[in-house]
Amino acid sequence: MEILRYAAFTTDPAGGNPAGVVLDATGADDAEMLRIAADLGYSESAFLIPKKDGRFEVRYFSPLAEVPFCGHATIASATAYAERHGPGLLRFDTRSGPVDVSTEAAPDGTTTATLVSPRPRTEPLADDDLAALLSALGWDRHDLDPALPPRVAFAGAWHPIVAAATRQRLADLDYDFARLGALMARRDWTTVDLVWRESPTVFHARNPFPPGGVVEDPATGAAAAALGGYLRELRLVDPPVTVTVHQGHDLGRPSLLRVGIPAEAGTGIAVTGTAVVLAG
Incomplete structure (x- = not known):
């Protein structure tokens, strides 16, 4: 191969x-x-x-x-x-x-x-799971943006979506790898989509990925798609609309994802990007 x-x-x-x-x-x-x-x-x-x-x-x-x-x-x-x-x-x-x-x-x-x-969907994030998630992250409820309620969202894989109230809270990420990984394994979550909303259509994201043995993903297309479905289902955007997601900047690997959200409920979310060859 x-x-x-x-x-x-x-x-x-x-x-x-x-x-x-x-x-x-x-x-x-x-x-x-x-x-x-x-x-x-x-x-x-x-x-x-x-x-x-x-x-x-x-x-x-x-x-x-x-x-x-x-x-x-x-x-x-x-x-x-x-x-x-x-x-x-x-x-x-x-x-x-x-x-x-x-x-x-x-x-x-x-x-x-x-x-x-795939067809996106969003489910409530149980209070116990949210408490365990925040504890593993070292966050508390005061760190959250009340305008973007925590949920679990799917657009090919399941991701909790948790919105930080400030860019500084998002930047200061130092979580308990083992505890978060164990919680995610129990709930079959692929990554955790931590976001901060800069404007109605611009987001910054970080994605811990302990189930894959990776501390953090520099760009996560599946989570971006799940975020698009979440924003539409909770009526946090006015579709059709394109949302920009900046990710990887805190890791020194800046990434740009464009998320196209159609107006029709239940339709797939479009995620657009470029790619470049890496040296072998």
Whole structure:
């Protein structure tokens, strides 16, 4: 298998979220895919099994386990495919359902990819779970933005969405890795989407990812899609609208995600970004 390395949601190899990409993983078993993901050490790697007519079965692995869906590895995979075969529409069959990904090439050679998430949904975050989550983060309820109530949101994977009242609270992140990881494992949460709202359509985000063995994701497309569904369902934006998410700045790997939120309830959320090759 040819193993590719890309950083997603950036045009600079020093930014974005690195992902491993295998465009043809035909014949690889779970153990081999997990071994490759662990060897790479990125938060996730994507393994594509070609089918017919632009369809692919796609598996996503962190260094520790398989995850149902990963946005940044999807953007990276679509970009890698477009650079070799030309832009167009790809259909990914993921463990969370079908995901369409379209790519476009700009005159300067930059490829932009847009995924449309599985059907999003939002559920209440139980008081006990919120208390345990805040305790693991070292936060309390006074640190939260009352205009953005905590919820658990899905758009391919489940993420608690917790909004900080200030940018400083978001920047000062030093959590209990083991405690948060144990809570997330019990609840089947993929990352925790910590956000701060700069303006009605501009957010900053950080995503702890202890279930994957990663302290923090520099860019999380699945969480951005879940945030889009959350904002629409709670009527915190006026769709159709595009929301910008800045992530990775506190890690020194700045990332930019654009989240397209359609007006129709239940429709998939579009997440757009670029990706760039990393040196092997």
